[in-house]
Amino acid sequence: xxxxxxxxxxxxxxxxxxxxxxxxxxxxxxxxxxxxxxxxxxxxxxxxxxxxxxxxxxxxxxxxxxxxxxxxxxxxxxxxxxxxxxxxxxxxxxxxxxxxxxxxxxxxxxxxxxxxxxxxxxxxxxxxxxxxxxxxxxxxxxxxxxxxxxxxxxxxxxxxxxxxxxxxxxxxxxxxxxxxxxxxxxxxxxxxxxxxxxxxxxxxxxxxxxxxxxxxxxxxxxxxxxxxxxxxxxxxxxxxxxxxxxxxxxxxxxxxxxxxxxxxxxxxxxxxxxxxxxxxxxxxxxxxxxxxxxxxxxxxxxxxxxxxxxxxxxxxxxxxxxxxxxxxxxxxxxxxxxxxxxxxxxxxxxxxxxxxxxxxxxxxxxxxxxxxxxxxxxxxxxxxxxxxxxxxxxxxxxxxxxxxxxxxxxxxxxxxxxxxxxxxxxxxxxxxxxxxxxxxxxxxxxxxxxxxxxxxxxxxxxxxxxx
Amino acid sequence: xxxxxxxxxxxxxxxxxxxxxxxxxxxxxxxxxxxxxxxxxxxxxxxxxxxxxxxxxxxxxxxxxxxxxxxxxxxxxxxxxxxxxxxxxxxxxxxxxxxxxxxxxxxxxxxxxxxxxxxxxxxxxxxxxxxxxxxxxxxxxxxxxxxxxxxxxxxxxxxxxxxxxxxxxxxxxxxxxxxxxxxxxxxxxxxxxxxxxxxxxxxxxxxxxxxxxxxxxxxxxxxxxxxxxxxxxxxxxxxxxxxxxxxxxxxxxxxxxxxxxxxxxxxxxxxxxxxxxxxxxxxxxxxxxxxxxxxxxxxxxxxxxxxxxxxxxxx
Numbered sequence: 001x002x003x004x005x006x007x008x009x010x011x012x013x014x015x016x017x018x019x020x021x022x023x024x025x026x027x028x029x030x031x032x033x034x035x036x037x038x039x040x041x042x043x044x045x046x047x048x049x050x051x052x053x054x055x056x057x058x059x060x061x062x063x064x065x066x067x068x069x070x071x072x073x074x075x076x077x078x079x080x081x082x083x084x085x086x087x088x089x090x091x092x093x094x095x096x097x098x099x100x101x102x103x104x105x106x107x108x109x110x111x112x113x114x115x116x117x118x119x120x121x122x123x124x125x126x127x128x129x130x131x132x133x134x135x136x137x138x139x140x141x142x143x144x145x146x147x148x149x150x151x152x153x154x155x156x157x158x159x160x161x162x163x164x165x166x167x168x169x170x171x172x173x174x175x176x177x178x179x180x181x182x183x184x185x186x187x188x189x190x191x192x193x194x195x196x197x198x199x200x201x202x203x204x205x206x207x208x209x210x211x212x213x214x215x216x217x218x219x220x221x222x223x224x225x226x227x228x229x230x231x232x233x234x235x236x237x238x239x240x241x242x243x244x245x246x247x248x249x250x251x252x253x254x255x256x257x258x259x260x261x262x263x264x265x266x267x268x269x270x271x272x273x274x275x276x277x278x279x280x281x282x283x284x285x286x287x288x289x290x291x292x293x294x295x296x297x298x299x300x301x302x303x304x305x306x307x308x309x310x311x312x313x314x315x316x317x318x319x320x321x322x323x324x325x326x327x328x329x330x331x332x333x334x335x336x337x338x339x340x341x342x343x344x345x346x347x348x349x350x351x352x353x354x355x356x357x358x359x360x361x362x363x364x365x366x367x368x369x370x371x372x373x374x375x376x377x378x379x380x381x382x383x384x385x386x387x388x389x390x391x392x393x394x395x396x397x398x399x400x401x402x403x404x405x406x407x408x409x410x411x412x413x414x415x416x417x418x419x420x421x422x423x424x425x426x427x428x429x430x431x432x433x434x435x436x437x438x439x440x441x442x443x444x445x446x447x448x449x450x451x452x453x454x455x456x457x458x459x460x461x462x463x464x465x466x467x
Numbered sequence: 468x469x470x471x472x473x474x475x476x477x478x479x480x481x482x483x484x485x486x487x488x489x490x491x492x493x494x495x496x497x498x499x500x501x502x503x504x505x506x507x508x509x510x511x512x513x514x515x516x517x518x519x520x521x522x523x524x525x526x527x528x529x530x531x532x533x534x535x536x537x538x539x540x541x542x543x544x545x546x547x548x549x550x551x552x553x554x555x556x557x558x559x560x561x562x563x564x565x566x567x568x569x570x571x572x573x574x575x576x577x578x579x580x581x582x583x584x585x586x587x588x589x590x591x592x593x594x595x596x597x598x599x600x601x602x603x604x605x606x607x608x609x610x611x612x613x614x615x616x617x618x619x620x621x622x623x624x625x626x627x628x629x630x631x632x633x634x635x636x637x638x639x640x641x642x643x644x645x646x647x648x649x650x651x652x653x654x655x656x657x658x659x660x661x662x663x664x665x666x667x668x669x670x671x672x673x674x675x676x677x678x679x680x681x682x683x684x685x686x687x688x689x690x691x692x693x694x695x696x697x698x699x700x701x702x703x704x705x706x707x708x709x710x711x712x713x714x715x716x717x718x719x720x721x722x723x724x725x726x727x728x729x730x731x732x733x734x735x736x737x738x739x740x741x742x743x744x745x746x747x748x749x750x751x752x753x754x755x756x757x758x759x760x761x762x763x764x765x766x767x768x769x770x771x772x773x774x775x776x777x778x779x780x781x782x
Contacts, residue, residue, distance in 0.1 A: 056509060102517055105524075143511060147518040151525045158527050165476060256525065317513050378510070423511050430507040430515045431522075432530035 012052035020045035039337035050381040058319035061326025083325035086291035087201035091194040093294025098144035100307035111152040120247040133181030138188025146424040159249035170241040182424035186413040195383040213281040238442040327384025344392035370411035379412040416443035468496040471604040476534030483610035483640035493672040499583040535584040611641040650732035658738030662768035666736030677712035722756035729763040739769040
């Protein structure tokens, strides 16, 4: 029985492999080479695995490497090379820097900074939380910020009322502002999320577009800044808080922070090194690469002794690095074998009768597709699988590759509806304060507004930047 | 006897714990209180652990732990547990990780019995069933909120699925308030007989009055007489045990009649249905229908695999 239930749990593994075997033996459609057909089967199987997760995602990354060699798509050395690149260095370095920052007691400082600026009014605290969460996450990633700010939110809730169930709306409001704030910020700068590094890698390797850290911010940051007040307002009016004044909680929080004394020199050092790294990203990373710059930052942290290697070893999600390596490898393979182009052609042929073949309607369709997929699988995997296709569609139809890339990356962070799709939402959900339904209550409004907003930005602001 | 009580920290779960605690006290049962924390994708476990550690630095209890602490307060309130020095200690540190698949905090009951507070992580139904499996419990008490939430209609509530799938007896403590009037339902089957005995014993311990109910499916004289005989037989069995009970016969569809009659009583006791899984799937079973559509607490008595539950251990 135990064996059987284990089999049932793993059913998607078998279904995926069966579908793959079926595709392998199916006749090759027009416009696709036999090698392309094999590659397509692999893409479909990986897609099924990414959505259903019958094995842990890093395992899927291993599968990508193994299958490429076994199906004869690529030489082992080339596969290994496609797994590691400056973009993957960048993901690795960013994760390490984020870990080094979390190890400092900065959460208390941040909490103090927020309430000092906002004062005790709930609406202003919410705006403060969303802003802080978003700005931080745009540089160090949503995972880290959610983990850092969750205790701040929990402290505000608990200091307001020891029984948080009596102030459910306020609890939901505070925690969702942290989660959504961090989530939408993922696309703000290249270091905000690993999927951004994937997009950078695709642009560079597939279309020879070089995007610098600063240029990226120029395109993506305004969207983020616009989202902050919108999220705050919608959350505030969806979850009307039981009390509008948190003076008591704010003073309790200030007292708590005062216990830990003034900022230590070690904490200053950590902040300093982080600032230097961001500065280097903005200035010299065009020549030495984002990944190498991130590694310089990590090295400085280790030299200064503000983080121990053991901490990095234990707290970095090494699996994530593998997943993104695998996703990029798959993307490159899709382009090289012609699968991406064939899929793009098919997509365009399919949607052309609806008038969605160019410009805004096409970008809107890409955006919608990405949001839909990001709801069911991790945003990194979404960009990994979808990126080569959307970029190809754009280039075939004469739409800007850069606009299509940004639309894909930004839309992949709009997973307002479920607790599992975005890491920030998942971590906040894991605290146990929220129910799944809470994410739906405000999420659908935010999803629609964000979708419309990104289209407006793409026809207005981006066109103004002439892409 | 071992009782498992499940809490999600909501008010309805608290009244279930209050009832379970009183029952355990009267029966000198060992109890565990279980809370199931929502599942976390393994991808984010590293960060979540960091966040939880930070909560500890802020001296904050995470939800889940606070539901268990509340349960502990209730048990102390009814006088089930001794106050231990643990009270003063920081609770997050008093929890031990990895005791039979859960994080656990031990307390000592008034008569030396074990009181366990247990925390699991995952999907509620799966974890509760897993807990009943490893914990070898005789009775599971699950709170239920009634019909205020629409989502239960579609998904099937946790309570309903635990009632259907657990290997031991289950009490669905829906709207539980009083416990001084038991309704024992019988259909003459062996399981129903067991249910009567178990329910009667429980009612006796709690000093409650009892009514035996049997349903005639249509209004023919024959069927009604049959039903009346069933109640009489049940009454005799109870009389042998020295327990007095009222009798009642109703005519109609069993689940509907039980739900209607239950309005005048506090707790309904039924045997688990003997229907096969296939039949249950297409037709539903009477106990499950009563749980789903009724508004009263329901105790479903079940024979545990390889072991007779409840009454033998308490006699």
